[in-house]
Amino acid sequence: MTLLGVDVGGTYIKWALLDGDAVAGSGVVSTPPGPDETVALVASLAVRGVESVGIGLPGHVDRETGTALFVPNPPGDWDGYPVGPRLSALTGTPVAVVNDARAFALAELLLGAARGLPDVLFTVLGTGVGGAVAARGAILVGPRDNLGEIGHVTVDPWGAPCCCGGRGCVETFAGGPAIVRAFGSGPPEAVAAAARAGDGRAIEVLARAGWALGVALGDAASLLGAGAVVVGGGVAGALDLMSSALHAELERRRPLIGDIAVLPAILGPMAGAIGAALYGRRSS
Ligand SMILES: [Zn+2]
Structure with a gap:
């Protein structure tokens, strides 16, 4: 077939x-x-x-x-x-x-990083920041196929305007264009390379992206319950540079949300x- x-x-x-x-x-x-x-x-x-x-x-x-x-x-x-x-x-x-x-989430759930896991949050870091929620082994849908928009969770109500009409969404910190804008030049891979080479500004920009993701994923885990987070998309190549700030936010919420594994997506583009x-x- x-x-x-x-x-x-x-x-x-x-x-x-x-x-x-x-x-x-x-x-x-x-x-x-x-x-x-x-x-x-x-x-x-x-x-x-x-x-x-x-x-x-x-x-x-x-x-x-x-x-x-x-x-x-x-x-x-x-x-x-x-x-x-x-x-x-x-x-x-x-x-x-x-x-x-x-x-993306269904592929990673059935064949990729989340295989066999029942309750998972997914996020895709690209030009936009997408997301999805698996509960008891099924991807939740919502009325307009809009359930799981982790990229449009507000992490700073006084932050930059977002394309969705909100302000300070995760996407305004962790989307590719936001990372490039905050650093001053791009593409996102170049910001990651600068951070790896020790550039303080690049390190800070990617840590902010990780912080925003951690806040939203931590709050989503509080709301929905989840045992793991899968992170994919083109910008996820810089996940290691975001992970300390991301983990700090999950750790802060540990009494409420328990241990949450952060897994890189494995199926690629x-x-x-x-x-x-x-x-x-x-x-x-
Ligand atoms: Zn938004």
Whole structure:
């Protein structure tokens, strides 16, 4: 049984073909200028033998109807676009439309760092900061596929404005652009390299990112209960530089939340595409 999973980002689309639980093929292409072109591209990836398609979008979706609700980052006007029906008409297969962070989390839960763990918080550090919650072995969904937005938990009510309308969200400390802005130059990998070379400013910026993550994850663990946290995404390469401040916040809450393991994601950049494919399997 071959499953296609696609992870749509603002700049790139990542895709993976799953044969059972094994990745049989994968690739990266540039994101086309709009949803019509994106759906056509994804349909062209659904080679013969593909039995279902899962597509992860960076935003909120209606899983029942396969409609994009709030997908601001990829080019074009996605909001209200019937991704699932259009793609299903082109491929002749069932299509699952899901949030990209929830797709990442399902992949890491079933096949990656959180395998076998029942209650887990997930966070994906990239341009934005996404998240997800697993309870008793299932990823929670919410009414707009919006449950788990750890990146938009407020850690400083007087902090910088965030794209979500809030202020001082985790994303304004730990998102890639926030890290670059606070340091004064980028990309985030260069900030991490500077910190490793002993640059005090870079060390401080990444410690602040870790502090913000620790506050939000600690509070989320208080609210929801969790035994582990999985951290992935492009900026997670700097997790070791954030981890002391992150752990300090979890440790502070230890009487309430107990021991929480902080685990790096292990499936790499294709986790979102793999998770989307797994959601497709569930829908078929
Ligand atoms: Zn926000």
